[in-house]
Amino acid sequence: MIPDLPADIDQIKGFLAADEAQALFEQARRASAMGPVLEIGSYCGKSTIYLGLACRTHNSTVFALDHHRGSEEHQQGEFFHDPDLYDAGEGVMDTFREFRRNVGRAGLDEWVVPVVAGSEAAARHWQTPLAMVFIDGGHSLDAALTDYRCWMPHLMRGGVLAIHDLFDDPHKGGQAPYAVYRMALASGLFKRLEQVNSLGLLLRL
Numbered sequence: 576m577i578p579d580l581p582a583d584i585d586q587i588k589g590f591l592a593a594d595e596a597q598a599l600f601e602q603a604r605r606a607s608a609m610g611p612v613l614e615i616g617s618y619c620g621k622s623t624i625y626l627g628l629a630c631r632t633h634n635s636t637v638f639a640l641d642h643h644r645g646s647e648e649h650q651q652g653e654f655f656h657d658p659d660l661y662d663a664g665e666g667v668m669d670t671f672r673e674f675r676r677n678v679g680r681a682g683l684d685e686w687v688v689p690v691v692a693g694s695e696a697a698a699r700h701w702q703t704p705l706a707m708v709f710i711d712g713g714h715s716l717d718a719a720l721t722d723y724r725c726w727m728p729h730l731m732r733g734g735v736l737a738i739h740d741l742f743d744d745p746h747k748g749g750q751a752p753y754a755v756y757r758m759a760l761a762s763g764l765f766k767r768l769e770q771v772n773s774l775g776l777l778l779r780l
């Protein structure tokens with residue numbers, strides 16, 4: 576049971592199963608005692624709310640990184656496109672309005688710091704050590720590798736690397752997150768903690 580979880584959390588747009596959300600919350604609650612958490616790919620804020628509630632227990636912070644223009648699969652004509660999140664005036668996806676509304680309604684503005692930017696731009700001058708990095712951004716190999724390369728140097732020892740959408744069967748989903756997960760394990764810098772559904776959790780040694 577997660578305290579103060581919004582009653583309508585299941586109505587919030589997003590792609591996070593209940594068991595994954597619970598695991599994410601528990602890892603973030605432990606990690607946030609050591610430092611801030613970074614989420615890559617916030618979309619409409621569903622997972623951000625779990626991370627925010629976890630960070631609140633230690634008065635820590637979740638940096639919620641997203642350009643809010645949608646990933647490849649959210650664009651017009653793609654499988655996961657949601658017309659409600661399309662700004663027809665500007666001709667672009669815009670998930671930031673929905674994100675702000677959801678985080679605000681959850682009462683988490685004090686613990687959630689949105690970073691509206693791409694991964695590389697946000698990382699360029701980053702200096703703050705992170706206690707947890709949750710990679711849930713673009714699913715192209717290029718995007719997933721960029722997220723890993725940009726942020727791994729900032730993950731502190733004893734911190735947690737979480738990667739969403741791990742599918743060993745290519746018919747179930749794209750292989751980029753799984754490739755990054757295996758790369759992290761092969762680096763020798765991480766130890767496997769657990770895998771919950773499609774959420775992989777690694778400990779930075």
Ligand code: MG
Nearest residue numbers: 590711739740
């Ligand atoms: Mg995901």
